[in-house]
Amino acid sequence: MKRFTKMVYKDSDDMVFGHAKFPVSQHWNTQIGAGYVVPEIKVAPVEGSEETKEGMVSECRNITQSACERAVAIGLPAFMVEQEHIFQQTNNPDWTAECTQVQAETLEKYYDEYDIRVSLLATPADIRIEERDGLRGSDYDNKIIESVEASAANGASCVAIETIGGKSVSDYGIARGDPKAILFGIGVLGSIDMEYMWKRIVDVCRKYDCRPAGDTDCAQANTAMFLAGGLLDKDCSHTLAALARAMAGARSLVAVECGAIGPLKDCGYENPIIKAISGVPIATEGKNAVCAHSDLMGNLSAAVTDVWSNESVYHREEMGGTTPEVWLQATGYEAALMNTAIQTGQEKILRDLYTLTDKYRDPQALVLAYDNAYRIGEAIVKYGKDPYLRARAAALEAGAIINEAVESKKMYLTRFERDSLDHALNIFEALPTESEQFTDDCIRKYSRKISEFDPKSYEL
Amino acid sequence: MKRFTKMVYKDSDDMVFGHAKFPVSQHWNTQIGAGYVVPEIKVAPVEGSEETKEGMVSECRNITQSACERAVAIGLPAFMVEQEHIFQQTNNPDWTAECTQVQAETLEKYYDEYDIRVSLLATPADIRIEERDGLRGSDYDNKIIESVEASAANGASCVAIETIGGKSVSDYGIARGDPKAILFGIGVLGSIDMEYMWKRIVDVCRKYDCRPAGDTDCAQANTAMFLAGGLLDKDCSHTLAALARAMAGARSLVAVECGAIGPLKDCGYENPIIKAISGVPIATEGKNAVCAHSDLMGNLSAAVTDVWSNESVYHREEMGGTTPEVWLQATGYEAALMNTAIQTGQEKILRDLYTLTDKYRDPQALVLAYDNAYRIGEAIVKYGKDPYLRARAAALEAGAIINEAVESKKMYLTRFERDSLDHALNIFEALPTESEQFTDDCIRKYSRKISEFDPKSYEL
């Protein structure tokens, strides 16, 4: 496996939305990162649709067709439908096959009739449970790969996943403000598990006209982000969430190192770091994903995006239409603004406005501003061959970025944020420089404390 | 009454979001159009809340407090809550009083604690029914003014309304593609009724620390727009909807002529025309109002806005929070982008990107692009003293704008759009140049055809 030890982008200023160094071509005449931003729509199947295969197939058809109808009604040149699998879909690969097929047929019909560029991203669920037969070779594990294949074989343009390796440990660390557990969970365990998963996913996709897209650290860094919540919440420190995000950059890069080519999945807020390193196109979400969650970087996350997503929404009716219609319109209009900026040569100005709107709203936004994301990327590739060291370097660089902004009186921190940042940086600085030593330490410490954690799941 | 016969803005390029020639100051330290854009949140009370006064008061409190909580959670510097009255609220002015009071108290609490700029817009419903005791002096009519007073006396920052004068005639015209009926309904009857309503509203507001804000042609031009719908709908021609919108500019201006000072209400897509003429700040809605309806100018409508609204949404839960939270976050993030553009001196670039994103998406968007809106404003003030002639001039100018864009191969029309535009312009060109003659003609023609229409409601 090739590890990244150099930056593909040579300057952070070269990064901008709608453009990736390595655009991806898919069927139905869609290119990602090739000079235009593609809006994405994703809808959570309604409760009850999980009862039968027929119910789920009908739900998938409706979501897709509703999106198609709205796209042509408002004149979108392109869009992507993502189907995030429910448990039953992944656990029953024949459901996956039929759902994917009906979605592909629907999209193709509109592609044929209107020449509209369409794309279908299938995202099997990572249904593995560490304490139940482990992460490797379990029934659940096999079903995931079968569902990847069923997606690829039945017309998906690309396949993504949100792997959960290391989550038991990072969850423990996030809830307790334990930076070492977070680093171990994300940087070491997450990276090991991704390698296991992604080598297999890429092999499957290559057999079909289907692109291996990417992974996100939804299970870990997003847990920190959601727990951190709004400015007045008191669950997770926003500075620690920022460090977790930086480490997630080191982790999620593994998919690309295994052969994923993008777009990296929407909820990976770490994606700008990976784009900077590897040049692959990315999906992101922000102000048009308020339906799903509240983040503190609604605009900033659009700065270097290639696919702009709503993350998730209940499947139901709004006054303005059903949610597949309404939320595709929301992401579609924002993508249209970005595409206008590209067409008129103003994309870098809009990128900078997006970024500056949120850069000092929150420490996590700060470290994901594209120039800072680039710096974190540089820290990662410097230790590119070692997942532990590069995750640690990412966290230290993120800490440095925050501290610089505080010193220049642009970023203000609460005591909670200040204390937990100092605490984390002190710990990280004092850590061993040998991966093995760190891993042994952590196995000893966390096997005892976290009942779900099983080193064998990571072949440790 | 002072009629506008000159443009307040001397150049369309001087118009930009967040800035109005005549900013409005309100209590709670809020300024509108004074260099920053204010996000607006509006939520439709849940079904059942109309059953009792207590239910409605509790609903109003919850909506307001939820918005406040989210505003401080994500760091918004300012926001506005609009309460569009339900029938029962306006019909029972004591409900209005109590609802307004609890909302004002809630907002003030957050203003005191966080120094956040807040604003409350109360919008009594126009509950008059033309065929039931007419538009003047009926019980319903009196209740509206009492509700205006109850709003002003109990802490509303400003008051707006959507008057329905002329609707019976314009509805007839919109459904039948009859341009003359539309011109009569919007340009003549609408303007007459607004004068009747707005003189009284302004008098009431001036007794309190409450600003008379503005009116919108929601009842007429928005009916045309909603009926026109998406690109593939077949109910109302989009060119005719564009002409209706231009005429609405001539109509809605009357509120300002009677003393309204803005912000003009969000769903008035004609507002840019009126801002160009009169210099008052405006609220608008677009891509963050997809919850409420689908328009074809989600970005363009932000170009010269001062208050950015979501229009309306069900009061319920999304995954990302309740709708007062989620949708304030949506408008709040867009306002933040605009404010960043203002702070960095890039506001005109962002304005132009917003505009160009939609300018050729639809004929109505085209005529509302700020440069074209300005042209329509010029046509209006040229005949400023005569409501009929200025509405006709507005329509003719809008037609000219569309035809120029078609000729330069920037705008493409379907046959339906082409035919109905030609038909309307031919009719408008052949109309009398005397208001009285036109009015007499129309009274004769439409009294017979439209049972609800009663000339006495307009003192004709």
Add this chain to the structure above:
Amino acid sequence: MSYDEFESKMDQNFVAVRYNVEVEGAAIKPEEDLDVQNTLPTDEPFRSIALSVLYEDRDSSLANVQKALKDKISPIEIINNGLMKGMDAVNILYTKGFYFLPDLMLAGDGMMEGVKECEKVLGHKSETKGTVVSFVAEGDPHDIGKNMVVMFLRAGGFEAIDMGRDVPIKDVVNAVKEYNPLFMTGTALMTTTMTAFPKIVDEIQKEGLEVPAIGCGGGAVRKDFVESFPMSVYGVEAYHAPKLAEAILKDKKTWKDLRKEYSKIVGEFVSEYS
């Protein structure tokens, strides 16, 4: 800052596509459509009467009907073989996307004018497929949706009783007593006025009355709300109303059937119905 300069650089195909223009077929004359040809009568005076409806010409519609009546043509035949055939042709073109709402409204006006003239001679109301009662909920002043529903129903050969807007619950219940309708349609713009619908159903049930279905739609009305009480069907488009009425009339569909088979009955994809 040069707006024009920006504009000149843009390739619209990456920003907004006018699919309505892109997919438009060649223009045809209304009577050239094959299905219209098969629908229009070939013999006079019916053909002229039907064509004047098709051409949305209220005056000529009226004149043609008056002439036929003077020639002692049966008013029933004028309605069924002339006016309604013209309207059928209009419906065909509307469904195909060649005609638009204004065409349908104006043709409908012409058709109704002719029918009234025939009824004068008949001395009573002409027969229709059945009666539908249409109203706007109490507290709600917006009625364009209801007006469209009424016109679509009349164009489809139903008698539509137009109760107007801001209609008290009691009046709606009385209308059920009076007309024993095939179907009712209620529209509302707001979340807080649509609550009249379940109250009406409740009153109807209390009175021991029944109506096969009440189609509820408009503005803020949602399917999940409408389906939270009995007898009701969520109506999505005004032009669906006659199709629902037909399904009740011909196929004896109940409100439960209509909920389940809505998409099939109206013959198109409806996003609100999975």
Add this chain to the structure above:
Amino acid sequence: MSYDEFESKMDQNFVAVRYNVEVEGAAIKPEEDLDVQNTLPTDEPFRSIALSVLYEDRDSSLANVQKALKDKISPIEIINNGLMKGMDAVNILYTKGFYFLPDLMLAGDGMMEGVKECEKVLGHKSETKGTVVSFVAEGDPHDIGKNMVVMFLRAGGFEAIDMGRDVPIKDVVNAVKEYNPLFMTGTALMTTTMTAFPKIVDEIQKEGLEVPAIGCGGGAVRKDFVESFPMSVYGVEAYHAPKLAEAILKDKKTWKDLRKEYSKIVGEFVSEYS
């Protein structure tokens, strides 16, 4: 293009305000808070034990408890007058916004460590206010919400039975049989896994069992869904769980009461409850 130049021009006050920093009060030491002072025991060894919990020091908590046990202090007293008092103080600071979730989790770890040590001496489980059963719905692998609920319940003096994640309906029903809990909490991340909740209620009813309330929350779970079946209460924040349990225990509140008085019971504005 100069990003830095843009940045230097900005007045952040018109774009984003860090209200968390703006409204932060002066720093205080935990034991300086007046309410904490009133809660902490004054006599030793309880004060030291309580303080080690308050300082989130698991090792010193354990050492202090072991020493006290060696000194023959009653394990029950150590728990009630030492460990739990420390935890009460932690809860006070959390509610006031001086302490944060990690403080609570770490203090809870220290408290639980001490309790276990006492139970070794006792030879049995210590008494708690009551038992709560917590699970993650079947098909759902996400459990951080449940883990927080469990910790908040334990910190509040309840025994929390942690059933883990992806728990089959049958196992939940069996837990009700086995523990006869005061309350249950179920969490789910997805619309399509939260459907386990009504099924569980159904099974419980079929078995003729009862549970005073099942608090349902997490991810995609909505109040309107939760309130569409009986016994259930929509839970908004993990730290609300012990407050709901208290209300059931002390004030004999039923699930219907909890739905109606949620905001009052948890003592704060909750947007989801009007």
